Amino acid sequence: xxxxxxxxxxxxxxxxxxxxxxxxxxxxxxxxxxxxxxxxxxxxxxxxxxxxxxxxxxxxxxxxxxxxxxxxxxxxxxxxxxxxxxxxxxxxxxxxxxxxxxxxxxxxxxxxxxxxxxxxxxxxxxxxxxxxxxxxxxxxxxxxxxxxxxxxxxxxxxxxxxxxxxxxxxxxxxxxxxxxxxxxxxxxxxxxxxxxxxxxxxxxxxxxxxxxxxxxxxxxxxxxxxxxxxxxxxxxxxxxxxxxxxxxxxxxxxxxxxxxxxxxxxxxxxxxxxxxxxxxxxxxxxxxxxxxxxxxxxxxxxxxxxxxxxxxxxxxxxxxxxxxxxxxxxx
Amino acid sequence: xxxxxxxxxxxxxxxxxxxxxxxxxxxxxxxxxxxxxxxxxxxxxxxxxxxxxxxxxxxxxxxxxxxxxxxxxxxxxxxxxxxxxxxxxxxxxxxx
Amino acid sequence: xxxxxxxxxxxxxxxxxxxxxxxxxxxxxxxxxxxxxxxxxxxxxxxxxxxxxxxxxxxxxxxxxxxxxxxxxxxxxxxxxxxxxxxxxxxxxxxxxxxxxxxxxxxxxxxxxxxxxxxxxxxxxxxxxxxxxxxxxxxxxxxxxxxxxxxxxxxxxxxxxxxxxxxxxxxxxxxxxxxxxxxxxxxxxxxxxxxxxxxxxxxxxxxxxxxxxxxxxxxxxxxxxxxxxxxxxxxxxxxxxxxxxxxxxxxxxxxxxxxxxxxxxxxxxxxxxxxxxxxxxxxxxxxxxxxxxxxxxxxxxxxxxxxxxxxxxxxxxxxxxxxxxxxxxxxxxxxxxxxxxxxxxxxxxxxxxxxxxxxxxxxxxxxxxxxxxxxxxxxxxxxxxxxxx
Numbered sequence: 001x002x003x004x005x006x007x008x009x010x011x012x013x014x015x016x017x018x019x020x021x022x023x024x025x026x027x028x029x030x031x032x033x034x035x036x037x038x039x040x041x042x043x044x045x046x047x048x049x050x051x052x053x054x055x056x057x058x059x060x061x062x063x064x065x066x067x068x069x070x071x072x073x074x075x076x077x078x079x080x081x082x083x084x085x086x087x088x089x090x091x092x093x094x095x096x097x098x099x100x101x102x103x104x105x106x107x108x109x110x111x112x113x114x115x116x117x118x119x120x121x122x123x124x125x126x127x128x129x130x131x132x133x134x135x136x137x138x139x140x141x142x143x144x145x146x147x148x149x150x151x152x153x154x155x156x157x158x159x160x161x162x163x164x165x166x167x168x169x170x171x172x173x174x175x176x177x178x179x180x181x182x183x184x185x186x187x188x189x190x191x192x193x194x195x196x197x198x199x200x201x202x203x204x205x206x207x208x209x210x211x212x213x214x215x216x217x218x219x220x221x222x223x224x225x226x227x228x229x230x231x232x233x234x235x236x237x238x239x240x241x242x243x244x245x246x247x248x249x250x251x252x253x254x255x256x257x258x259x260x261x262x263x264x265x266x267x268x269x270x271x272x273x274x275x276x277x278x279x280x281x282x283x284x285x286x287x288x289x290x291x292x293x294x295x296x297x298x299x300x301x302x303x304x305x306x307x308x309x310x311x312x313x314x315x316x317x318x319x320x321x322x323x324x325x326x327x328x329x330x331x
Numbered sequence: 332x333x334x335x336x337x338x339x340x341x342x343x344x345x346x347x348x349x350x351x352x353x354x355x356x357x358x359x360x361x362x363x364x365x366x367x368x369x370x371x372x373x374x375x376x377x378x379x380x381x382x383x384x385x386x387x388x389x390x391x392x393x394x395x396x397x398x399x400x401x402x403x404x405x406x407x408x409x410x411x412x413x414x415x416x417x418x419x420x421x422x423x424x425x426x427x
Numbered sequence: 428x429x430x431x432x433x434x435x436x437x438x439x440x441x442x443x444x445x446x447x448x449x450x451x452x453x454x455x456x457x458x459x460x461x462x463x464x465x466x467x468x469x470x471x472x473x474x475x476x477x478x479x480x481x482x483x484x485x486x487x488x489x490x491x492x493x494x495x496x497x498x499x500x501x502x503x504x505x506x507x508x509x510x511x512x513x514x515x516x517x518x519x520x521x522x523x524x525x526x527x528x529x530x531x532x533x534x535x536x537x538x539x540x541x542x543x544x545x546x547x548x549x550x551x552x553x554x555x556x557x558x559x560x561x562x563x564x565x566x567x568x569x570x571x572x573x574x575x576x577x578x579x580x581x582x583x584x585x586x587x588x589x590x591x592x593x594x595x596x597x598x599x600x601x602x603x604x605x606x607x608x609x610x611x612x613x614x615x616x617x618x619x620x621x622x623x624x625x626x627x628x629x630x631x632x633x634x635x636x637x638x639x640x641x642x643x644x645x646x647x648x649x650x651x652x653x654x655x656x657x658x659x660x661x662x663x664x665x666x667x668x669x670x671x672x673x674x675x676x677x678x679x680x681x682x683x684x685x686x687x688x689x690x691x692x693x694x695x696x697x698x699x700x701x702x703x704x705x706x707x708x709x710x711x712x713x714x715x716x717x718x719x720x721x722x723x724x725x726x727x728x729x730x731x732x733x734x735x736x737x738x739x740x741x742x743x744x745x746x747x748x749x750x751x752x753x754x755x756x757x758x759x760x761x762x763x764x765x766x767x768x769x770x771x772x773x774x775x776x777x778x779x780x781x782x783x784x785x786x787x788x789x790x791x792x793x794x795x796x797x798x799x800x801x802x803x804x805x806x807x808x809x810x811x812x813x814x815x816x
Contacts, residue, residue, distance in 0.1 A: 031353040032388055032403070038364070038407060039386065039408035040408075070355070071349065073347050076355055077355035243410070244410050
């Protein structure tokens with residue numbers, strides 16, 4: 001069982017998690033009438049993201065669930081300016097939008113105020129087919145906020161395996177069977193890769209911690225440069241779980257250490273949601289999802305061991321990392 | 332004159348652009364549900380979590396600060412009922 | 428108007444683009460278009476052009492970036508060749524369907540395999556159906572002129588389509604030619620600031636790149652086809668305006684010494700000038716031969732082609748790309764299709780020349796014209812000129 005020993009500072013809204021919903025911006029930038037499945041975690045996350053971004057943003061969307069369910073011509077659920085081109089290029093298109101907004105504002109052809117370019121994509125469009133464009137955009141240092149809505153498979157095309165699919169999950173291209181455990185690989189750690197790109201603000205988030213997520217979006221939006229948020233989005237359809245349990249599942253992902261919520265600001269790691277001394281066993285999380293139904297005791301044990309390792313890796317960084325500024329000043 | 336769906340090729344907006352932001356509200360997803368949420372205001376503590384957690388954004392606050400779902404859009408996912416602390420929301424079958 | 432200067436054509440093209448004051452440029456280098464990317468980035472780096480130059484990490488991202496910038500209302504430019512053009516192929520049709528007036532320079536280069544960096548038209552011929560306006564340049568002056576014209580054509584509200592301007596890689600991009608540049612003032616007066624019909628900005632939220640169900644996809648195709656076909660009207664208007672301002676004439680199909688010609692040779696691109704010399708030699712020897720060259724490839728100039736070939740008995744269509752296992756070269760296949768129903772049409776032979784950068788000299792064109800009357804004229808026949816048997 002992994003244990004947690006950390007000093008952490010409380011975020012501004014965490015004390016008021018129960019009461020703050022009523023203080024939120026009531027405007028809905030993501031309208032009703034979208035075609036997401038009932039209980040879609042990603043749709044919820046998008047709705048919350050829009051509240052945190054406000055109206056002065058341009059959304060660049062990769063092909064995927066959110067793009068398909070929100071903009072069936074002649075309708076759109078977006079009350080924000082929105083642009084979709086293709087699957088692998090949200091980050092590249094966003095680079096162009098950001099450059100254009102910069103140039104046009106400088107030349108006085110659009111209003112002289114800050115408009116944030118926000119690129120969004122699923123795990124497919126971010127960590128697999130969209131990876132090159134993401135890396136390029138982040139390396140070039142565009143003033144872009146990139147948010148990956150990770151439902152852990154290519155859900156829109158029918159639940160196929162991605163490199164964000166967790167170990168042991170059954171997907172349609174890595175199904176569990178007599179000769180296979182399902183997905184055999186561990187989730188690719190994209191936030192870590194973003195830190196390696198010297199992205200000044202990197203964070204993980206989940207819709208089950210809505211105020212934590214929205215605070216992170218607000219913070220990332222304020223960065224003058226690249227920022228990356230990786231938002232776990234529960235998909236009851238693909239995960240074979242109950243639609244009403246998406247908030248609960250997100251909480252369990254965090255409380256078991258499977259998906260800890262943290263942020264990395266200029267190289268310094270810190271957890272943003274306090275975890276109990278003893279993390280809950282991963283079994284509590286896995287047993288609620290049909291995609292893990294086939295796992296045997298030894299598979300769950302392997303999963304637990306690996307979660308412990310990854311969590312310890314993270315905590316090691318939380319405890320010992322320094323900001324780049326501090327490191328630069330070190331003799 | 333308002334366009335009829337499906338449009339003619341001349342009516343098709345240039346580039347497939349949708350100029351009317353948020354007009355997805357013309358599509359009533361409420362027809363999808365088989366369960367419907369019912370609020371018991373005597374138990375409601377007006378915390379607003381049902382409003383916060385709805386993926387459709389169709390849970391609305393009324394003048395007294397209580398909540399209800401816009402049944403034109405509610406898909407009956409049950410998240411609001413599941414998350415309600417004081418168990419003020421129940422899911423009942425449609426047609427009952 | 429200035430005096431002509433000697434300049435490498437790719438560099439001249441970059442200078443012409445710079446005169447158009449693009450807002451965003453995203454180019455990934457690939458031989459032979461690299462000099463365009465390099466020179467433009469130099470112009471920006473020296474502060475002579477106020478533009479954002481994005482050093483993208485691939486051609487797919489180059490096109491994606493300019494689609495984003497064009498969607499946001501900026502005048503946008505990119506350039507590529509061959510493999511790069513194919514790498515961005517996924518999004519090229521989308522630029523057309525989204526009606527984004529992007530200008531792209533293509534330094535035509537043979538496509539792999541085998542890998543070959545030299546000039547032919549196999550790269551652009553793979554992109555026939557994408558819905559872009561497509562122009563072919565024959566010399567350095569035309570390169571300078573057509574890039575400036577391209578922005579005006581593309582951004583016209585009756586057009587709003589992306590446009591590619593094709594220059595033969597190395598054969599044109601890397602040769603030094605005399606060019607006359609318009610002044611900045613002349614370009615500014617010819618080409619005003621880009622006013623988009625729609626752009627992504629919070630002042631007027633809209634959604635671009637929406638999903639098209641089966642109920643509407645056909646209509647979307649028809650609308651786009653109509654726009655491309657009708658862009659010809661605007662292209663001709665722009666060319667007329669150009670002729671008034673600068674005295675240089677452009678037409679979709681140019682006829683060279685075709686009066687009373689029995690045999691017509693047809694070319695596209697820089698080989699046209701070599702072919703003209705062959706025609707001159709043969710005409711001087713009393714042969715009734717002429718040359719027609721296409722500058723406008725898409726939308727296909729049906730009317731102008733039919734007019735140009737009137738009276739000819741034999742049309743020799745030269746192609747610089749091959750549709751393997753098909754009816755030979757793409758240009759000939761389209762010409763045959765365009766003339767099929769004409770009551771009086773010439774016999775047609777197809778010669779594939781200059782594949783993978785193989786040089787085609789004046790005497791080669793003469794040999795082709797001598798051999799053509801005896802060549803196979805059936806619909807599925809084509810000659811690969813000079814192939815060593």
